[in-house]
Amino acid sequence: MFAHKRRLLSYCSSGDAMTTKKGGICINTKNNLQTLMTLAIETAKAGAVRGEVPIGAVLVCAGRVIARAHNMKESLADPTAHAEMLAIRTGAEKLGRWRLGDCQLYVTAEPCVMCMGAIIQARIPLLVYGATEKKFGGVESTAFLGQHPMLPKHMEIYAGICEQECEDLLKEFFEKRRNNNE
Numbered sequence: 001m002f003a004h005k006r007r008l009l010s011y012c013s014s015g016d017a018m019t020t021k022k023g024g025i026c027i028n029t030k031n032n033l034q035t036l037m038t039l040a041i042e043t044a045k046a047g048a049v050r051g052e053v054p055i056g057a058v059l060v061c062a063g064r065v066i067a068r069a070h071n072m073k074e075s076l077a078d079p080t081a082h083a084e085m086l087a088i089r090t091g092a093e094k095l096g097r098w099r100l101g102d103c104q105l106y107v108t109a110e111p112c113v114m115c116m117g118a119i120i121q122a123r124i125p126l127l128v129y130g131a132t133e134k135k136f137g138g139v140e141s142t143a144f145l146g147q148h149p150m151l152p153k154h155m156e157i158y159a160g161i162c163e164q165e166c167e168d169l170l171k172e173f174f175e176k177r178r179n180n181n182e
């Protein structure tokens, strides 16, 4: 599943320059993707401290981080308060427009169907995520929206950036919660 994006990623990992122009900036090395993913990971960790499932999202516009958010479902008692939704909302509000065709979204885990819907509605052309999410992931794990005809042709998705770190974050959180409940 999703072989072409994974291939692009391994090309990147080999240290070769990969250049793609999206959202007004050039991503030319794996480092750029990792730097922004590290920021998403930090954001996710801040969520874990507040008892939220540690998923973090960073929205970049024209090379600048314009919004970052972690999951807030517990704090807001809102099933739609996923990191991606909150980052997109804040970003759109800051820019004063809903079309985010010059933005990029970095998320620590594979977005669910709802968030993929929002990403597509916002016309975000570049999505980068870390861990796959077997239960609710809407890109490659359950609904396969990463290959859906509704996906804009020009949209690019990079999966598995800082994958291990993103996975460990979730694993540790759930282990801790299980232990506390025992």
Ligand SMILES: [Zn+2]
Pocket (backbone or CB within 6 Å): 082, 084, 111, 112, 113, 114, 115, 116
């Ligand atoms: Zn979601």
